[in-house]
Amino acid sequence: MSREPTNTPLQALTTLNDEAFMRAARGLARRMLECGAKTAAGRIEHGFRRCVVRRPDAEESSRLVSLYREELERYEADGEAAKALIKQDEGYVDGATVAESAAWTMVANVLLNLDETITKE
């Protein structure tokens, strides 16, 4: 059992910004929107478990909910950025606004970049 051999700023930039990872983030966001949960915390738990198998504890959940709220506010104020982020033609879930979809994409981007997600134990 070994840690991920690369733990460098280059790797960080790749998993943050490479289109392949963004596509994964959009996919994960869609799953979080479709999972049947009614609250942000519920969606976060679903996404978190998809990445690291375990449930988030209260501190982790609360941090991610704040993130979602912050991103939602950002993308509600900037519709153009929201559309660009979710690449409109890929479509999102019926009933979710563009801003919500963008905010969940950022949350998904974060989940996919957690040390726990990247490191295979």
Next chain:
Amino acid sequence: MDNLTPEQLALRDLTRRSLLKMAGYGIGSLALGSMLSEEASAKWLDGQKRTDPMAPKPPHFAPKAKAVINLFMAGAPSQLDLFDPKPVLQEHDGEPIPEEIIQGERFAFIKGVPKLLGSPHTFSKCGESGQVIGDLLPHTQEIADDICIIRSMHTDQFNHAPAQIFMNTGHQLPGRPSIGAWLTYGLGSEAYDLPGFVVLISGDNSPDGGKAVYGCGFLPSVYQGVEFRSQGDPVLFVSNPDGVSDAARRSSIDAINDLNRMRLKRLGDPEIDTRISSYELAYRMQSSVPELMEIDTEPQEVHELYGTTPGEATFANNCLLARRLVERGTRFVQLYHWGWDSHGTSDYDDLITSLPLRCKQTDQAAAALVKDLKRMGMLDEVLVVWGGEFGRTPMNEERNGSKFKGRDHHPHAFSVWMAGGGVKPGVAYGATDELGYSVVENPVHIHDLNATILHLMGFDHTRLTYRHLGRDFRLTDVYGNVLHDILA
């Protein structure tokens, strides 16, 4: 550099091996109990200050140099045509080499008894020092009084990949840290928003040794060389995706690192600390790297000095970038320029057409770098090292009866030059025999060169170590002597 007590080491290794799993079996708590009291372990995990692995650290003693720029001429430039003139070799040009000299020798390509090959190029005495430098390098001739030419280099490897890896890591097999990694491990980085070890590549190909030549080996991966590209995005993925503003990216990295810190608190695994630092540095690089690469902002006379071509991936551009990097605190910049492998199988790799071309590609900018550092008052503190992974034979390779003049690989004698950073200027060190086959005076092994570079950067090469597989490894393995005679 590991100041942990044996108990702390055990605890750290335990956390890596999934402490939670062990605790689940009930074994973990027993093991911990025998090594560390509960209170002590909790205190250590909580109290452990978050240490940035790239935070600046002092070397063993006051250094002469604060940074190194290594101009690595991959493929092995022909010393007999550039730095080590041999009149006797010239006299015997075309004669078969006396067999006793090559008795028992293994060559990369030469077969049978090759003929001696004098240099088709000329040399001149240069500057006040009277240093002898080949006329293929007119710009280097201008800095004759600033450089120390070592003619007595020798190595153990005669093929490119192992030799390049050997020169960089002190061992011919991949897996050990490169000199840049050792130095950043020892020193951290003065550059808050740039990597401490940067690699820039030019020429027709990448170095044969691959990424191992600037790798981190068994050192934490944060010390690995970071390759900057001089075409396109300087660092891959330095730009945010569409729709992600700088503020959005900042906010996401904050969240990632907050969550990582929570995990760090639970597990105490230092790799998480490294990951937190990597993300922070990644964010800062998003603005620092584009700024660094904007060489257009340099005055016109600087561009003329180096011979840069903005927008292209040239050695000259890379030299200018190297200067900018060390200005901004990067400790070790390594430039690779490939194409020196003048075997003489065609006019693409011979001494008549190809060698002058490689010289044209690199001579001006290499000299410009030294001149520019001197002009800026930085040469005293920046060590510039020029050279390749081995030398070339005094014999004509004549592979398959080739009519082109070329030389095979030669580990027994080659030349490098060093400038600045505490090295004596305007001197030559070491000598080869009259044919240029072996070193006869002041031999300098790769390990000696590396020991000297570390010394100039403030390190006792025998004490810059890292424990791995139960052994304290170092760049110079169990060898290496500092060349005190060439230190200013």
